[in-house]
Amino acid sequence: MFEAYFPVFLMLFVAVTLAVVMFTLASLGGTHTPTPEKMLPFESGSPTTGAAHVRLSIKFYLTAILFVVFDIEAVFLYPWAAQFRTLGWFGLIEMVLFLSVLSATLVYAWKKGALEWER
Secondary structure (H helix, E strand, O other): OHHHHHHHHHHHHHHHHHHHHHHHHHHHHOOOOOOOOOOOOEEOOEEOOOOOOOOOOHHHHHHHHHHHHHHHHHHHHHHHHHOHHHHHHHHHHHHHHHHHHHHHHHHHHHHHOOOOOOO
């Protein structure tokens, strides 16, 4: 039974070992020059000094939602491209409809100014 899972365990072992080695080398060999500016807390493009409940701009959320939408597009395109010949015309039409909806989403976001960071 172990023989069937040996490649999985080997890959897991190599990945964990590589991560530990990289972190160790970075912490031992990297330069350590902490400055007061570097030590300030900073999150999501906004300094976290002041009140704990600072309202962030809606641009952060719009950017995250757009990233998820177009990331899902890429996730669905790879398996479709791999099975393109077996899906035939039906698969092509379905993907054209899917990409049309996503293109309409992109055009809508573009017209609303969601892709412009500074305003």
